[in-house]
Amino acid sequence: MQTINSIKEMQTFSNREMGEGKTIALVPTMGFFHPGHLSLMEEGRRRGDFLVVSIFVNPTQFGAGEDYEDYPRDMERDQKLAEETGVDVIFTPPVDEMYPSDYQTCVNVEEVTRNLCGISRPAHFRGVTTVVCKLFSIVKPSFAIFGEKDFQQLVAIRQMVSDLNIDVKIVGMPIYREEDGLALSSRNKYLTPDERKAALCLFRSLMRAKELFRQGERKTEEILSEVMSIIKAEQLAEIDYVKICDVKTLKDIEQINQETVLALAAKIGKTRLIDNIILNPSDCI
Secondary structure, eight states: OEEEOOHHHHHHHHHHHHHTTOOEEEEEEOSOOOHHHHHHHHHHHHHOSEEEEEEOOOGGGOOTTSSTTTSOOOHHHHHHHHHHHTOSEEEOOOHHHHSOTTOOOOOOOOGGGSSTHHHHOTTHHHHHHHHHHHHHHHHOOSEEEEETTSHHHHHHHHHHHHHTTOOOEEEEEOOOBOTTSOBOOGGGGGOOHHHHHHTHHHHHHHHHHHHHHHTTOOBHHHHHHHHHHHHHTSTTEEEEEEEEEETTTOOBOSBOOSOEEEEEEEEETTEEEEEEEEEOGGGGO
């Protein structure tokens, strides 16, 4: 496994391998790997001749007062896990190369980023789509693998790729959960034991929504009310949003007549967590 730190060296590697007819799979990450990350890498390993994993804690997707400086980092551990998973290249560009002092360009995907996390984090997705676009330009992957836990991010990146005619296939992978249902996240490290237990209210609420849906409930108001009541019953939880949206436009809907996503965000103590499930009427036929 190679570790590449410079943009020029990464581009040279990619150009050489592409010139020999090889395909590259990319897994963009901010590091501090957990089994969910490793599952993305395993999918990338299956799809490409070469697997590149980027590790870059992107400052432009963090808002004021968020946890950029405190975001968990452990490069030595990440390198070991990546090598064991079969990664060919770890790409770790420095911030001042990705965003030099005269940097002026951003990629803004407008409509699908307005709702959900875009309400409380208005600049977040502009930072995400900008850095992902840059990574695509540098690494030149044929495939890019993302987790469905960050569902709005996945939708925004697919929209960007379509709008800008970027020649890369975006692959979404299912949410990786602990045995008790908690969605894996690097930020779970922030949770105290009591908060970790309290965070399970998110999964319980989603499972209750799925149960109601399977029983025939199609009014989003009824499902959302039940979900919020479960979360609000947990004293350590503070809801940011709970919404049911069209899976492509991410606009709120009132009646579930097509495939939808039930997405939520909540603070458990000081830690902001997100989660989601898909509700699709065709699954109940």
